[in-house]
Amino acid sequence: xxxxxxxxxxxxxxxxxxxxxxxxxxxxxxxxxxxxxxxxxxxxxxxxxxxxxxxxxxxxxxxxxxxxxxxxxxxxxxxxxxxxxxxxxxxxxxxxxxxxxxxxxxxxxxxxxxxxxxxxxxxxxxxxxxxxxxxxxxxxxxxxxxxxxxxxxxxxxxxxxxxxxxxxxxxxxxxxxxxxxxxxxxxxxxxxxxxxxxxxxxxxxxxxxx
Numbered sequence: 001x002x003x004x005x006x007x008x009x010x011x012x013x014x015x016x017x018x019x020x021x022x023x024x025x026x027x028x029x030x031x032x033x034x035x036x037x038x039x040x041x042x043x044x045x046x047x048x049x050x051x052x053x054x055x056x057x058x059x060x061x062x063x064x065x066x067x068x069x070x071x072x073x074x075x076x077x078x079x080x081x082x083x084x085x086x087x088x089x090x091x092x093x094x095x096x097x098x099x100x101x102x103x104x105x106x107x108x109x110x111x112x113x114x115x116x117x118x119x120x121x122x123x124x125x126x127x128x129x130x131x132x133x134x135x136x137x138x139x140x141x142x143x144x145x146x147x148x149x150x151x152x153x154x155x156x157x158x159x160x161x162x163x164x165x166x167x168x169x170x171x172x173x174x175x176x177x178x179x180x181x182x183x184x185x186x187x188x189x190x191x192x193x194x195x196x197x198x199x200x201x202x203x204x205x206x207x208x209x210x
Contacts, residue, residue, distance in 0.1 A: 018082050018136060022146040026088070026154075027080045034096065035158040036074050038168075041092060043068040044131045050089065053153050054135035068130050069094065070179070071172055072164060072187040083133060088150060090132040090157070098128040132157060164188075174202040 039058060042065035044050050049061035069075050069092070078099045079091040093099040134153045138145040154160055164172075169188040176184065177199055184195050 017085060017140045018088055019140050019143045019146050020082075022143045022150065023080070023082055023088065025147055026150050030077060030154060030160075031080045032076075032078065034074050034076050035160070036164075037069055037071050037157065038155070038159055038164075039071050039157060040067045041069045041075075041130050041132065041157075042066060050131040050133040052133045052135060053156055055137055055149070055153070058156070070176065070187065072169075077158075078129075086136040088134040088136070090134065091129060092132060093129045102128065170198055173198040177202050 041051050042060045044061055044065075049065070051061065052059035076093045076096045076099055077090060078093050078096075079089075081089045081091075083089040093102075134150060136146060136149055136153075138149045140146070151160070169190055172188060173184055173190065173195055179187075181192055181195050181199075184190070185192060188195070190198075
């Protein structure tokens with residue numbers, strides 16, 4: 001069960017800062033790739049509203065934040081950056097094309113341009129992208145340990161080295177009963193009759209313990 005919390009996380013002590021070489025290795029390996037999500041990601045309306053992932057669990061901006069990308073969707077990991085302290089930031093877009101389109105739109109406007117342009121651009125970014133913060137526990141002096149922890153956390157967000165199992169697909173359906181069957185079929189590849197059976201089972205209340 002994901003943990004819910006809100007607020008800006010304070011940077012860790014210097015010993016827990018992200019080691020530069022570890023960050024570079026991870027960026028070279030994963031930045032600019034299209035990856036399949038393992039978890040839902042919610043919209044991040046402000047800089048401090050990122051989805052937060054640590055060895056302790058997953059934290060979302062707030063309970064009322066909309067789910068922008070659902071698990072099993074393929075998304076584009078545009079950037080991996082050091083956020084200060086023991087944090088790495090991920091910028092996730094719906095697709096490479098949306099990331100490129102937004103970047104092409106972010107050009108200086110001539111005098112007399114639409115004063116709402118900045119707000120429109122920000123709204124577009126929020127609709128097509130979100131942010132994730134990885135909170136590390138490994139010491140800065142332990143570069144291999146940090147790389148391993150970063151990859152462990154990335155694998156909690158994305159399917160890095162494996163595909164979803166049958167159990168993963170069934171669990172996804174049970175947790176996303178509000179999605180239409182057509183969407184569940186597109187994401188899981190399961191046949192309609194199996195999806196309906198899973199939805200029916202998820203809707204039935206559990207009986208008293210035996």
